[in-house]
Amino acid sequence: MEVFRTVEEMRAASEKWHAEGAKVALVPTMGYLHAGHISLVSRAHELADKVVVSIFVNPTQFGPTEDLDKYPRDFERDSAACEANGVDAIFAPTPDVMYASDFSTWVVEEKLSKPMCGVTRPIHFRGVCTVCLKLFNIVRSDVAIFGRKDAQQALIIQRMVRDLNVPVEIVTSALVREPDNLAMSSRNRYLSPDERKRALSLSRGILAAEAAWKAGEKDAQALIGIVKKSVEEGQGKIDYIVLNSQDTLEPLQKADKPALLAAAVYFGTTRLIDNVFLG
Ligand code: PAF
Numbered sequence: 001m002e003v004f005r006t007v008e009e010m011r012a013a014s015e016k017w018h019a020e021g022a023k024v025a026l027v028p029t030m031g032y033l034h035a036g037h038i039s040l041v042s043r044a045h046e047l048a049d050k051v052v053v054s055i056f057v058n059p060t061q062f063g064p065t066e067d068l069d070k071y072p073r074d075f076e077r078d079s080a081a082c083e084a085n086g087v088d089a090i091f092a093p094t095p096d097v098m099y100a101s102d103f104s105t106w107v108v109e110e111k112l113s114k115p116m117c118g119v120t121r122p123i124h125f126r127g128v129c130t131v132c133l134k135l136f137n138i139v140r141s142d143v144a145i146f147g148r149k150d151a152q153q154a155l156i157i158q159r160m161v162r163d164l165n166v167p168v169e170i171v172t173s174a175l176v177r178e179p180d181n182l183a184m185s186s187r188n189r190y191l192s193p194d195e196r197k198r199a200l201s202l203s204r205g206i207l208a209a210e211a212a213w214k215a216g217e218k219d220a221q222a223l224i225g226i227v228k229k230s231v232e233e234g235q236g237k238i239d240y241i242v243l244n245s246q247d248t249l250e251p252l253q254k255a256d257k258p259a260l261l262a263a264a265v266y267f268g269t270t271r272l273i274d275n276v277f278l279g
Contacts, residue, residue, distance in 0.1 A: 001082060002089045007138050010091045014052075014140045022049035026141035026168075028132060031055040031092075032072040033081045036176035036184035040145045041085045043173045047143050053082050054091040054135050056098065061127030072186055091139060098134060107133050107164070112156045112249050116262060117273070120239055128153055129160050136161075136168045144168050149175040149183050151260055151275050152249065175275070181207060183274045195267040201234025202227075202265050202274050209261055210276045218254045223261055223278075231265050239264035239271060246277060255279065 004010040017024050025048035027040045037053075044051040055078055062068035075092065082090055106126050113125035136144065146154040154172045161170055176184045181203040182196070191199055205227035212226055220243040227241045244251055246258040255261070255278045262275035 001087055004089055004091050010138050017050045024048055024050045024141040026139045026144040027053045028135050029055055030057045031078050032186040033078045034184045036147055038085055039176050040147055040173050044145050050088045052089045052091055052139050053087050056093055058127055058131040059095055061124050072189055106130050109156045109160050112159055115249050116152050116240055125156050132157055136166055143171055145171050145173055148172050187270055190270040198234040199267045199272055201230045205230030206274045206276050213255055213278045218256050220253050227263055236265040236267050
């Protein structure tokens with residue numbers, strides 16, 4: 001496995017692979033890899049001959065009061081996980097490789113970025129879109145894999161790629177849960193033992209709402225209410241709980257067409273997201 005730190009090295013490897021006829025997949029990450037990321041790597045192996053994992057804690061997607069400085073980092077551990085899972089190359093640039101000191105060009109998706117996480121994290125998706133477009137331009141992968149845990153992010157990236165004719169196929173892959181059903185996230189490590197226990201109320205609520213939907217409940221307020229009740233029992237502070245259209249992220253009154261039931265909730269100072277696709 002190779003580790004590339006510069007744009008030139010990464011591009012040269014990708015060009016060489018393409019010249020050899022290989023198909024290249026990118027798994028974009030911010031590191032501190034867990035089984036959810038590894039499932040994206042497995043999907044990448046199914047779709048391509050060469051798999052690149054990017055590891056870059058992207059400063060531009062963090063708001064001024066967010067957790068950029070304390071975001072967990074462990075390159076040695078990530079590198080071992082990539083090696084063990086057959087990754088061909090890690091692209092791990094430093095911030096100055098990615099952002100010139102007078103960087104001034106942004107990619108802004110203006111519709112899907114507005115609701116849900118966009119309400120309390122107004123610059124988040126601008127940073128995500130910008131860094132992803134840069135990664136696509138640097139790695140030049142044929143395909144890129146995104147987890148459905150960040151359902152809004154995946155949808156926005158698909159929209160950006162369509163709108164800007166970026167020559168990469170975006171594939172999404174299922175959310176992965178811990179054995180006790182907490183959605184896997186690098187941020188789970190911030191939780192104290194008590195918060196970790198209470199955080200299970202989020203997945204419990206989401207999965208209970210899914211079960212109710214399967215049993216015939218389609219009313220948005222009823223489904224949202226199931227999640228809300230559970231999270232309140234776990235003393236979570238709700239950022240949002242929504243039932244939105246899977247395609248447009250517009251609110252639905254009824255889950256009688258493909259819907260996304262999604263929530264963001266704080267346990268202590270840690271903000272967790274979870275979701276389920278209904279239909
Ligand atoms: O989902 C993430 O880890 C990040 O938002 C991404 C896609 C790697 C961009 O920094």
